[in-house]
Structures are given as C-alpha cells and as structure tokens.
Amino acid sequence: MDALTNLASGFAVSFSLVNVFYCFLGVLLGTAIGVLPGLGPITTIALLLPLTITLDPTTALIMLAGIYYGAQYGGSTTSILLNVPGESASVVTAIDGHQMARQGRAGAALAIAAIGSFVAGTIATFFIAFLAPPLTEVALRFGPPEYFSLMVLGLVSAIALASGSMLKAVAMLTMGLLLGLVGRDIYTGLPRFTFGSTSLLDGIDFVALAVGIFGLSEIMRNLEGDTGRQVLVQKVTNLMPTRDDLRRAAGPIIRGTGLGSLLGILPGGGAVLSSFVSYSLEKRISREPERFSKGAIEGVAGPESANNAGAQTSFIPMLTLGIPSNPVMALMIGAFIMQGIMPGPNVITSKPDLFWGLITSMWIGNVMLLVLNLPLVGIWVRLLTIPYNVIVAIVLVFSTVGVYCTAQDPFQVVLLAGFALLGYIFLRSDCEPAPLLLGFILGPLLEEHFRRSMIVSRGDPMIFITHPLSAATLTLALIVLVVAALPKARAKRDEVFVE
Amino acid sequence: MLISKNLVSGIVFVAMAVIFGFTSWGYKLGTASSVGPGMFPLILSGLLGILGIAVIVSGLGKDAAAFGRLPWRAIALVVASPLVFVGSVSFLGLVPATALLAFIGAFASRTMTLARAAAAAVGLGLAVWLIFIVGLGITVPAFGQWH
Numbered sequence: 001m002d003a004l005t006n007l008a009s010g011f012a013v014s015f016s017l018v019n020v021f022y023c024f025l026g027v028l029l030g031t032a033i034g035v036l037p038g039l040g041p042i043t044t045i046a047l048l049l050p051l052t053i054t055l056d057p058t059t060a061l062i063m064l065a066g067i068y069y070g071a072q073y074g075g076s077t078t079s080i081l082l083n084v085p086g087e088s089a090s091v092v093t094a095i096d097g098h099q100m101a102r103q104g105r106a107g108a109a110l111a112i113a114a115i116g117s118f119v120a121g122t123i124a125t126f127f128i129a130f131l132a133p134p135l136t137e138v139a140l141r142f143g144p145p146e147y148f149s150l151m152v153l154g155l156v157s158a159i160a161l162a163s164g165s166m167l168k169a170v171a172m173l174t175m176g177l178l179l180g181l182v183g184r185d186i187y188t189g190l191p192r193f194t195f196g197s198t199s200l201l202d203g204i205d206f207v208a209l210a211v212g213i214f215g216l217s218e219i220m221r222n223l224e225g226d227t228g229r230q231v232l233v234q235k236v237t238n239l240m241p242t243r244d245d246l247r248r249a250a251g252p253i254i255r256g257t258g259l260g261s262l263l264g265i266l267p268g269g270g271a272v273l274s275s276f277v278s279y280s281l282e283k284r285i286s287r288e289p290e291r292f293s294k295g296a297i298e299g300v301a302g303p304e305s306a307n308n309a310g311a312q313t314s315f316i317p318m319l320t321l322g323i324p325s326n327p328v329m330a331l332m333i334g335a336f337i338m339q340g341i342m343p344g345p346n347v348i349t350s351k352p353d354l355f356w357g358l359i360t361s362m363w364i365g366n367v368m369l370l371v372l373n374l375p376l377v378g379i380w381v382r383l384l385t386i387p388y389n390v391i392v393a394i395v396l397v398f399s400t401v402g403v404y405c406t407a408q409d410p411f412q413v414v415l416l417a418g419f420a421l422l423g424y425i426f427l428r429s430d431c432e433p434a435p436l437l438l439g440f441i442l443g444p445l446l447e448e449h450f451r452r453s454m455i456v457s458r459g460d461p462m463i464f465i466t467h468p469l470s471a472a473t474l475t476l477a478l479i480v481l482v483v484a485a486l487p488k489a490r491a492k493r494d495e496v497f498v499e
Numbered sequence: 500m501l502i503s504k505n506l507v508s509g510i511v512f513v514a515m516a517v518i519f520g521f522t523s524w525g526y527k528l529g530t531a532s533s534v535g536p537g538m539f540p541l542i543l544s545g546l547l548g549i550l551g552i553a554v555i556v557s558g559l560g561k562d563a564a565a566f567g568r569l570p571w572r573a574i575a576l577v578v579a580s581p582l583v584f585v586g587s588v589s590f591l592g593l594v595p596a597t598a599l600l601a602f603i604g605a606f607a608s609r610t611m612t613l614a615r616a617a618a619a620a621v622g623l624g625l626a627v628w629l630i631f632i633v634g635l636g637i638t639v640p641a642f643g644q645w646h
Contacts, residue, residue: 054635167557168505171512171550178519178543185536192536193522216577223573223608389608392577393619396604397597400581401627404588405637413585417578422511424574428566429508447539459532 003129010129010356014364019062022055023361026063027368030070035077035380036391038222039215041271042437044071045331046210047395049338050402057339058354062361064335065315068328069362072271072311073117073369076304077380080109081236090307092279096292096299107239109300110377112249114370115241116305120257121366124312127261128319128359132348135320139345142321144452145463149473150267151446154323156477157268158438160484168431176436179204180443187451199411206334208412209440211399212419213426213433219392220424236377245297252282252302260309265316270326274310275303312362319355320345322445327434330441338406502566505558512551520544573607580604592643593632598624 013019029051033044048067052060072090079090080097093113100109142150155173162169182193183203194200241249259281260274282302283292292299315332317325322344324330336343341351348355373380403416426433457463465471519540529535557563584600591599602620605611631637 051630051635054637165554165557167550167553168508171508171547171554174543174547174550175512175515178515178540178547181540181543188527188536190526190536192526192540193519195522219607220570220573220577224570387610387615389605389611390615390619392607393601393605393616393623396577396580396607397601397623397627400584400600401593401597401631404585405631405635405639410585410588413581417581420581421574421578425507425511428569429504430564431508450539451534454531454534457532459530461531 003126003133006133006352006356007126007129007360009352010358010360013058013353013357014062014361019059019357019361020364022059022063023066023365024368024372026066027070027365027372030067030072031074031077031369031373031376031380032070032383034071034074035383036074036386036394037078037082037384037388038218038391039071039395040075041068041071042210042327042331042434043215043218043395044074045328046207047215047398047402049207049331049335050406052335053338053406057336057341057351058357060339061332061335061354061358064332065358065362066365066368068332069117069121069308069311069365069369072307073114073373074380076113076117077110077373077377078384080113080300081106081381081384090275092275092303093300093307095279096294096296099293099295100297100300103295105295106236107377108241108245108297110236111239111241111374112245112297112301113304114373116249116253116256116301117308118366118370119253120260120305120309121312121369122363123257124261124264124309125359125363125366127309127313128316128362129356131265131313132316132320132355132359135316136345136348139321142345142469143467144449144456145467145470146473147321147323148446148449148453149464149470149477150321150323151442151449153473153477153480154267154317154325155435155438155442155446156481157266158326158435160480161268161273162432162435164430164432166485168429169435172426172431172433173435173439176439177443177446178439179209179436180440181447186444186448197411199409203444204415204440205403205407205409205412206331206440207406208403208416209419210331210334210437211403212416213423213436215395215399216416216420217423217427217433219395220420221427222388223392236381239374239377241297248297249301252278252298253305255281256302256305257309260306260311261313263306264310264313265325267317267323267325270314270328271307271311272326274306278302278306308366315359315362318343319347319358324438324441327437330438333441501561501563503558503563504566505554505563507566509551509553509555509558512547512554516544516548516551520548572609576604576607580607588639588643590643592641593637593639594624594628594641595643597627 045067052063075090076093079094080101083094083098097109159169184191184201256278259278263274282298283289314325314329317323318329324333333343404413453463523537523540526537527535528537580600580603584596588596598620601623602616605616605619632641
C-alpha cells in the first residue's frame with residue numbers, strides 16, 4: 001500500500017516535537033481568535049499569518065492549517081453559545097445548536113460538534129492521502145490551456161456560490177484579478193500599476209488586502225449598532241452527550257463526512273457549501289423534520305462534520321493543482337508563495353516531506369481539537385465575554401502590526417487602511433468580498449497561463465477549445481454559469497442561504 | 500436623489516476600470532502570439548467598466564436599497580489609527596506606537612472609556628513586545644530614538 005507508506009513518512013514529519021508544538025499552537029490560537037464574535041476563519045488566518053513567517057515552510061503550513069480548523073471550531077462554539085456565527089460555515093450550526101444551548105444542553109452540542117469534526121477529520125485525512133497522488137499524476141499532464149480553463153471554472157463556481165447579486169460578484173472578481181496584476185510583469189519586467197512607487201513592485205501585500213477587506217471593514221460594520229452591550233453567556237455544564245444523543249448523531253456524522261469530503265473537492269466548494277447541504281439533507285430525510293430548528297442534535301452533528309470534512313478536502317485542489325477553491329485556500333496559496341513555494345502538482349514530488357507532513361498534521365490537529373477544546377470550554381466562554389470595544393483594539397493592533405512586520409514596508413500599512421475603507425464600502429453595498437480575494441490570488445496565474453497558451457498556439461485562441469480537456473472544462477464552466485443565472489436556480493439558492 | 504448601494508459600488512467599479520484601463524493603455528498590448536503586458540489588464544478593465552455601468556443602472560430604480568447613514572466615528576478611527584502607527588513607529592519604536600494605535604483605535608467604539616482604552620494600550624503593547632520582538636525576533640526597534 002503506497003498511500004500507507006506515504007502516510008507513515010508523513011507522520012514521521014508531523015510527529016516531530018517542533019511540528020506537534022506548532023500544530024498545537026495553531027489550533028489553540030486559531031480557536032482563541034476564531035471564538036471571538038465577528039471573526040471568521042478568513043480574518044483569523046490573515047491576522048495570525050504573520051506569526052508563521054519566521055518558521056520553516058513545513059512547520060509554518062502545519063501551524064496555518066491548525067489555525068484554520070481551530071478557527072472553524074471556534075466559530076462553531078460562538079454560534080452555539082451566542083447565536084452569532086462568526087462565519088458562514090457555522091450559520092447552520094447556530095440554528096439548532098443555539099436552541100440546544102437555550103435548553104441548557106450547550107455542553108452536549110459542543111461535544112457532538114467536536115466528536116463529529118474529529119470523525120470527519122480522520123476520514124478526510126485518509127481521503128486526501130488516497131486521492132491526492134492520482135490527481136497529481138493527472139495534473140502533471142496539464143498544459144497552460146488546461147490550467148487556464150480550470151481556473152476559469154473555479155472562478156465561475158465561486159461566483160455561482162456567492163450570495164447576493166451575481167453581477168456584483170463578477171465585478172468583485174474582475175476587480176480582484178486586476179488588483180492581483182499590480183507589480184512587475186513576469187515576462188517583460190515592466191512595473192505595472194505601481195504609479196511610480198517602489199513599494200508596489202512586488203505587488204500588493206496579500207495580508208494587507210485580506211486583513212483590510214475582511215477584518216477591519218467588518219469592525220466598522222459591527223460598530224454600526226454600537227451599544228456596548230455585554231453578552232451574557234451561560235455556564236456550560238455537563239459536556240457528556242447522552243446515549244440517545246450519540247445514537248441520533250451517528251448517522252448525520254457519517255453522512256456529513258461523506259458529503260463534505262466530496263463537496264470540498266469541487267471548485268467553489270468547501271466548508272460553507274458542505275454545511276448548508278448537509279443541513280438540508282438531514283432535515284429532508286429525518287422522520288421528525290419538525291424537531292429541526294428547535295434544538296435537534298442532528299442539525300449540529302451533520303453540518304459540523306460536513307464543514308470539517310469539506311474544509312480538509314478543499315486542500316486537495318490546492319495541493320495538487322495549485323488552484324484555490326475558496327477564499328481560505330486562496331490565503332493558503334498566498335502563504336505558500338510567501339514561503340517561496342509555488343503550490344501545484346510538483347509539490348508532492350519536490351517536497352514530499354512538506355506535502356505528507358501537512359496532510360498527516362491535519363489528523364493530529366483534529367485529535368488536539370478534541371482533547372483540547374472540551375476541557376478548555378470554560379476559557380472559550382470567558383473569551384466570548386470580552387467586550388466588543390476591546391476586540392476592536394485587539395484586531396486593529398494585530399492587523400496593523402502584522403502587516404508592518406511581514407511586509408517590512410510602511411506603505412503596505414497605508415494600503416491596509418485603504419482596503420479597510422474600500423471593504424466597508426463593499427460590505428455596505430452588499431458586494432461579497434470573497435470573489436475579490438480569490439481573483440486577487442488567481443489574477444497573475446490566470447494571466448500567465450493565458451499568455452503561455454497564446455505562445456504555444458502561436459496566437460490562436462482556439463487552443464482553449466481544441467484541447468479536449470480544456471474544452472470540457474470550459475463547457476462545464478459555461479453550464480455552471482448558465483444554471484446559476486437561471487431565475488429558478490437563483491431562487492432555490494437564495495432559499496438555501498436564507499434557511 | 501437617492502444614493503443607492505448599487506450607485507456607490509458601481510461608481511467604485513467604474514473608477515477602478517478607468518484607472519486600470521487608462522494605465523494599461525500605456526503598456527504594450529503585443530500581438531496575439533506574444534501577448535504584451537497591457538492586453539490582459541485592458542480586457543479586464545473593459546469588462547469591469549461594463550459591469551460597473553450595469554451595476555449603476557440596476558440601482559437607478561426608486562425601490563433600490565439606500566446606501567444609508569455611515570458610522571463616521573468608527574470609519575475615521577479605524578482608518579486613522581494604522582496611519583498614526585505607521586507615521587510614528589520609526590520615531591517611537593514598535594511598542595509605544597502599538598500602544599498609541601490601540602489607544603486611538605479603541606475609541607472607534609462610542610462606548611469606550613478612558614481607563615479601558617489605557618488598559619488596552621498597555622496590555623496590547625506588552626503583547627506585541629512579547630509576540631513579535633521576543634517570540635518572533637522581528638528586527639524592528641522596540642523603543643525608538645526618543646529616549
């Protein structure tokens with residue numbers, strides 16, 4: 001068994017003392033920041049990313065992955081206890097989870113969320129180990145036109161799944177692509193859109209963009225209804241789920257894991273989509289659908305397992321193709337590039353230690369989540385009671401100092417302030433920022449593969465259609481776009497998001 | 500006249516399209532077989548311009564959602580405090596500049612009190628010193644030239 005030998009060599013890397021420590025630190029910090037109301041995984045990762053820059057690449061990425069699922073779990077805790085989901089993936093958890101909390105069963109909801117996430121994380125780890133190598137084999141045969149078309153498909157799917165106006169989503173994406181082009185042109189060395197500034201030669205710092213658009217603008221929005229009201233959180237007692245809870249949760253956990261593992265791989269998929277689909281599935285097949293939204297444990301178990309599985313398998317397209325399927329993976333690609341590694345099919349052969357170490361660390365991280373979070377739940381509850389006006393100061397300090405220290409350039413802090421303002425204008429205009437971040441990371445890659453394809457074909461744009469795989473991908477993208485634009489599909493999609 | 504959400508965002512899109520479009524016009528467009536640095540951004544700018552106009556037009560109706568009132572205090576202080584930090588960090592050093600940033604930024608919330616802002620400034624200054632200087636070994640002077 002090849003996959004098992006790979007996993008074994010991966011565990012040898014991820015079980016080293018340093019890596020276990022940073023995985024632990026990542027999970028701990030990710031949960032601590034992710035639990036703060038209003039801070040989702042994207043903001044959390046962007047805020048904590050500067051802490052990883054001085055580490056060795058493998059360790060840095062292991063820590064970042066830990067931050068990601070820590071943040072995800074922290075978000076679930078917040079939505080169960082406070083009914084304020086910090087991120088869209090835990091919106092559905094809030095529905096039944098918070099009802100359970102109001103019935104005094106917060107402990108059971110948190111425990112099931114942790115158990116479900118652990119089961120999903122374990123299965124998803126093996127899923128990645130078996131699926132990634134063959135996918136890499138395929139990916140190695142891709143040429144520029146195939147990559148270009150795959151990226152188009154990824155971007156189109158991201159638009160199709162964005163909530164709100166599709167027109168605005170496409171505009172946000174296009175703007176992101178343009179912002180990504182700022183800096184020196186890779187072919188001619190010409191500085192583009194730098195307006196004479198030497199700070200922009202290497203492009204816009206992606207931490208500044210992500211933190212500004214996702215973190216700081218969100219603060220402005222949360223301060224709109226600024227009352228200084230302190231949240232009340234009940235003490236969480238009795239973490240043990242009953243035998244009945246476990247019996248009810250088993251099915252949803254398994255189904256959620258399967259669903260999440262598959263949906264996570266799709267372009268545009270990942271944690272958010274998985275949790276929504278799992279919730280509607282559980283509600284549909286339940287013999288007592290009326291219990292849902294009144295504190296049904298199935299409504300916590302399914303989506304929580306699905307979002308963790310989806311979060312993990314969404315690493316597959318990123319690691320094998322170098323294409324991010326969602327904004328979190330776009331951040332991960334940014335982190336890879338900061339570490340001097342271009343994600344893609346070559347990583348598995350050129351850096352097997354990093355590849356398998358990262359994958360196996362996901363399982364270790366999930367174990368840590370389970371053994372850490374339940375005993376520490378008292379601390380997370382205390383963190384929830386930090387007044388929002390103090391959180392404002394914390395987020396401002398870590399975004400600003402983080403950008404200043406990673407970029408080592410004052411101008412990127414000015415950009416951070418600018419992006420905060422821009423991000424707020426977009427939030428107020430109901431323009432979702434996720435496509436912009438995705439476009440920003442993919443802009444340079446999309447252009448590169450476009451130009452390379454045109455060189456290969458000696459200027460014939462038909463190359464994207466004459467290459468069968470590229471043609472099939474573009475057709476698929478077209479279908480996704482048309483289906484998503486159909487009024488009926490729009491209505492259905494809005495229904496799922498509103499539910 | 501109603502200032503709608505779509506009007507504001509549409510104007511931002513069009514403005515970006517104009518800036519990027521005109522700038523890329525000055526770069527070599529190249530030919531189909533050797534695409535220059537200007538071609539791809541020019542295509543994108545054109546697309547963004549069209550989308551921006553479409554967004555504006557879709558917001559012209561009477562029932563369009565209004566952009567609404569702005570939390571000026573929060574906007575001003577969230578934008579200003581990083582700028583104050585970056586303007587003062589080389590003189591003050593990382594730790595005092597962080598404290599200043601935290602102190603000013605904390606007042607983005609109307610409910611902030613003087614004592615709490617001072618506590619946040621001290622606490623966060625200390626945290627940044629521990630994490631970035633001691634922990635990560637970032638080579639930025641902790642205290643600047645003033646002492």
